[in-house]
Amino acid sequence: MAHTIPLKTPLDDTGLPRRSAPAAPAPAPAVPADTSRYHHPNFVSAQPSPGHIAFRFRAFTGLEPKPEFPAAAYDDTALNWQLRGDLHDQYQAARVLWSHAWLRHQARPLLHQAAPLWTAWTTARDELTAVFEQFWSTSDGHWRAQLLRLTDAERAAAAAADAFDTVAAKLAQAVADQIDAAGWDEALELETVAKELGIDASDWPVRHVDDYSHPLPQYRIVRGGTAYWGRATPLAASAAQLIAGHRERLREVADLAGDFDPAHSALA
Structure with missing residues (x-):
């Protein structure tokens, strides 16, 4: 009787044991x-x-050119979308740090210039308020002299407001440029x-x-003793409103008193 014996190794067509094909070498990892x-140039490491990459840079001074993504990287076929994306992130981080350094460099002298101008404005504003409040204790016979003091105080306050606004406009432009470079989410506060x-x-x-390139509309402005309606920069508008409020109160008192003194009617 025939017997079958299972083979431990399968045979090929030649009757010889089948050999396993050698394994293909593993592909070399892509470099x-x-x-x-x-x-x-200021990049140190990543x-x-x-969820993100932490980039390190040498300190920016703000005097460097604004960091811009290198145009040649767009045409480099060796770069895939991931590598280009990492480069974009690197340059975005560089722009943020550069813009902060740039704003500090631009704003530093302007802030030092604005500080005494702000003090001059608050002094002139407080003096104007004090002069106006003196009408409560000024006798009728001395109103003309007090009105002269008031107009002097008005001119001083208006001039101080204009002087501060001139520097404030430059600070506002520097802040706008920093935001333009880095975006609103990376704005550096001027107060900081x-x-x-x-x-x-x-x-x-x-x-x-x-507000400085297109001043605020319709504020009563006093210049050289003449009052008119016009456009004003922010602090000048505040000064004009303060002056207009004083003038309106004095006109109200003059009307109630039936006073037709030229000194009073000049407030109209």
């Missing part, structure tokens, strides 16, 4: 493209972290820069740059 030639210099700018009305 990532070298992007160092595209790094920003440390991958979950001032605090680093030991200057308290928390009360300074440095508004959006458009």
